[in-house]
Amino acid sequence: MDILISGAxxxxxxxALWLRRYGHDVTVVEKAPALRGGGYAVDFRxxxxxxxxERMGLRDALEARATHMGDIAIVDGTGARxxxxxxxxxxxxxxxxxxxxxxxxxxxxxxRVRYRFGDQITxxxxxxxxxxxxxxxxxxxxxxxxxxxxGVHSGVRRLVFGxxxxxxxxxxVYGGVFTMPGTMGLRRSGVMYNEPGRAIxxxxxxxxxxxxxxxxxxxxxxFDHRDVDRQRRIVAERFAGAGWRTAxxxxxxxxxxxxxxxxxxxxxxxxxxxxxxxxxxxxxxxGGPGGNxxxxxxxxxxxxxxxxxxxxxxxxxxxxxxxxxLRPYVATxxxxxxxxxxxxxxxxxxxxxxRNRFFKAMRYVPVAPRLVRHFATKTATAFDLPEYxxxxxx
Ligand SMILES: Cc1cc2nc3c(=O)[nH]c(=O)nc-3n(C[C@H](O)[C@H](O)[C@H](O)COP(=O)(O)OP(=O)(O)OC[C@H]3O[C@@H](n4cnc5c(N)ncnc54)[C@H](O)[C@@H]3O)c2cc1C
Numbered sequence: 001m002d003i004l005i006s007g008a009x010x011x012x013x014x015x016a017l018w019l020r021r022y023g024h025d026v027t028v029v030e031k032a033p034a035l036r037g038g039g040y041a042v043d044f045r046x047x048x049x050x051x052x053x054e055r056m057g058l059r060d061a062l063e064a065r066a067t068h069m070g071d072i073a074i075v076d077g078t079g080a081r082x083x084x085x086x087x088x089x090x091x092x093x094x095x096x097x098x099x100x101x102x103x104x105x106x107x108x109x110x111x112r113v114r115y116r117f118g119d120q121i122t123x124x125x126x127x128x129x130x131x132x133x134x135x136x137x138x139x140x141x142x143x144x145x146x147x148x149x150x151g152v153h154s155g156v157r158r159l160v161f162g163x164x165x166x167x168x169x170x171x172x173v174y175g176g177v178f179t180m181p182g183t184m185g186l187r188r189s190g191v192m193y194n195e196p197g198r199a200i201x202x203x204x205x206x207x208x209x210x211x212x213x214x215x216x217x218x219x220x221x222x223f224d225h226r227d228v229d230r231q232r233r234i235v236a237e238r239f240a241g242a243g244w245r246t247a248x249x250x251x252x253x254x255x256x257x258x259x260x261x262x263x264x265x266x267x268x269x270x271x272x273x274x275x276x277x278x279x280x281x282x283x284x285x286x287g288g289p290g291g292n293x294x295x296x297x298x299x300x301x302x303x304x305x306x307x308x309x310x311x312x313x314x315x316x317x318x319x320x321x322x323x324x325x326l327r328p329y330v331a332t333x334x335x336x337x338x339x340x341x342x343x344x345x346x347x348x349x350x351x352x353x354x355r356n357r358f359f360k361a362m363r364y365v366p367v368a369p370r371l372v373r374h375f376a377t378k379t380a381t382a383f384d385l386p387e388y389x390x391x392x393x394x
Contacts (some may be wrong), residue, residue, distance in 0.1 A: 001025070001313070004133060004143040006121055007150035008035060010042075010098070011281025011297035013105035015147060016113045017056060018305030021391055026113045027143075029135065031150070033118040035106050037099035038258030040177050040213055041067050041205060042294040043092030046381035049295040050093060052302050055390055058104055065100045067091070067205030072190040074356055077243035083356040085192065089369045089376075097205060099258070101294070121146075124159045126275045145315055146277045147304070149297075152265050153225045154283035160274050169266040171288050171337075173344055174223075175215035176235040178256035182210045183248065193244040194352045199345045200239075200246065212249050214239055217345040221263070231261035264288050266334055273319040280304055285330045289344060291337030292380050299383065300326055306388030329383040336379045 001024045005012045008030035016026045044050060044062075053059040072085040096104075106115075116135075123134040124146060134140045148156025157167065182204055184191065190203030197217040204210040216238045223234060232253060239246050253259060267286040272279045279285075281297035304322045311318035346352045362368045 001144040001308070001315075002142075003027070003145045003147065004029065004121075004131075004141070005147045005149050006030075006154075006156050007148070007281075007283065008032075008106065008115060008117070009102050009149070009151065010105065010294055011283070011301055012147075012149035013102065013109050013113075014056070014298045014301035015149060015280060015305060016109045017105065018301055019308075020109065020112045022305060022309045023391070024308075027116065027141075028109075028113055029116045029119050029121060031118070031120045031155075035102060035117070036258075036260075037103070038177065038179060038260050039098030040211060041069065041091075041095045041203070042098045042101060043090075043292075044094040044096075044295055044298075045092035045292070046377040048299060048381050048383050048385050049292075051385055052299050053094070055302065056108075056298070058108060059094075061104050061108075062094060062096050062101065065096050065104065067095045067097065068188055069095060069203065069205055070189045072192050072201065072203065074192045074194070074359065075244065077193075079191075079244065083359040084363070085359060086362060086369050089362075089372045092376075092380075095205075097211070098294070121155055121159065124156070124277060126277065131276045144276065145308075148277065148279045148283040149281050151282045152262065152267060152286045154279065156277065157267075157269075157279055157283055160277045161269060161271075161279075167267055167269055169268060169288075170219070171264045171266065172217050172219035173215055173264040173289070174218060174221055174234070174238075174261070175213055175264070176231065176253065176259060176261040177211065177213045178253055178259040179209050179211050180249070180252035180256060182208055184210060184245075186210055193246075194346065195242055196349055196352065197345055197347045198239060198242060200242075200244070200249065202249070212252070214249070214253070215345050217347055223261075223263075225262070228259060228261070232259060235261065266291070266337065268334075272323050276315060278304070278319050278322070285326075285334070287330070287333045288337035290376075292333040295380055296326075296330060296333060299329070299385070302388070303386065306386060309388065325386065326383075332379055332382045336376070 005028045073081045074083040119137045125132045186204035187207040192201045201213045266288045272284045287293040307318040307321045
């Protein structure tokens with residue numbers, strides 16, 4: 001099949017890898033002018049994620065870039081440590097920076113897949129036999145299948161499934177993430193500072209540069225996801241006057257080239273495909289924080305490609321099966337993410353103190369981290385990974 005993928009972050013290149021392996025012709029169109037770096041660490045956890053990475057042939061390459069993060073110290077306004085988030089609980093079995101993951105996936109596919117950066121789909125029309133696509137650059141093409149891997153603000157979803165606000169469930173937490181030169185002497189460690197409704201986390205997985213995440217709770221905030229300057233202003237306004245080393249971080253944010261901002265949002269749709277157009281990853285079923293979004297993207301890519309191969313050209317059968325198989329897994333992951341705002345950005349000093357006490361107590365109850373880890377892994381492994389034929393790369 002001649003397949004067009006929209007989006008080159010995690011889901012897009014992961015699917016491209018599989019589709020090439022099954023012998024399809026693949027084009028990936030990405031809105032950004034080049035592969036986007038940046039972002040926070042993402043986790044893979046449990047046997048389903050790890051076996052998928054193994055089958056992709058990328059486990060070693062990703063292990064080589066693992067963050068091996070230690071605990072994250074929770075500090076007060078003077079920088080004194082008051083508690084810690086144990087790494088054993090939050091880092092999963094393999095943690096890598098999102099930018100590193102995208103780079104490894106792109107590196108594994110760039111010679112076999114047509115990447116078109118700086119372009120995007122502007123119109124989609126389909127009939128029984130194919131999909132006609134128009135691009136922003138003015139060119140056009142006809143494909144057998146179009147896959148939207150273009151994230152929570154998916155253009156493919158808007159064009160084919162409509163711009164229904166009911167598809168998006170914002171969790172009220174917004175965050176900016178950027179990289180800056182290290183100023184806190186961190187190496188494989190991090191610090192977190194909270195004020196009511198605001199959280200700053202600084203980590204340095206590899207030493208040198210540090211990654212800053214500034215999150216705040218503000219249900220109902222509207223923003224233009226294309227207007228990056230305005231997004232910087234939003235973060236600067238929300239953190240103006242905050243204590244600790246906030247001023248220094250806000251200054252660095254102004255210069256950061258990889259600044260990324262978004263709301264933590266879940267995506268819920270009744271159907272993930274219409275005819276020959278299908279959604280994968282955050283575009284179709286974003287999980288929100290703690291919802292295994294990156295794991296769902298790579299597992300989803302494996303299942304979609306595997307079902308297309310099994311159905312031998314019957315795309316309708318394959319897309320139905322992809323959805324039937326994956327939906328219960330997605331629902332489980334999305335349920336797990338539901339309560340996370342309280343943990344990420346407690347909204348009062350009292351709630352901050354309660355959360356800190358919880359993590360302090362965890363140090364003295366060794367079974368507690370194991371329990372949290374157990375439940376997180378249970379969610380990530382709540383899927384029976386099908387055994388697909390795995391042809392060698394062509
Ligand atoms: C730069 C960046 C930083 C991120 N940082 C974090 C983070 O710190 N924490 C976190 O939890 N998650 C982060 N994410 C989201 C995370 O990558 C996803 O939740 C998860 O990995 C699933 O990936 P995905 O490929 O489905 O979606 P995404 O990673 O969101 O990728 C979507 C891709 O599609 C592209 N795109 C968007 N619209 C269009 C369009 N109309 N046409 C063509 N291409 C389009 C985007 O530029 C992007 O490359 C980040 C994503 C990006 C792109």
